[in-house]
Amino acid sequence: LAGDVERLKRYRQSIRESVLEKASEPHAKQFTRDLEELYRQLLARKHRQK
Numbered sequence: 001l002a003g004d005v006e007r008l009k010r011y012r013q014s015i016r017e018s019v020l021e022k023a024s025e026p027h028a029k030q031f032t033r034d035l036e037e038l039y040r041q042l043l044a045r046k047h048r049q050k
Contacts, residue, residue: 002008
């Protein structure tokens with residue numbers, strides 16, 4: 001595989017397409033919502049500890 005440049009190019013392209021597909025807008029929006037919720041929970045926990 002290391003010596004098969006064309007095959008490596010195809011693998012890289014396939015991986016890139018897969019990553020971009022998974023990072024599509026609906027997924028990015030859900031990730032952002034989940035991250036914001038996590039921040040809210042962490043802040044609430046921090047304020048309860050004071």
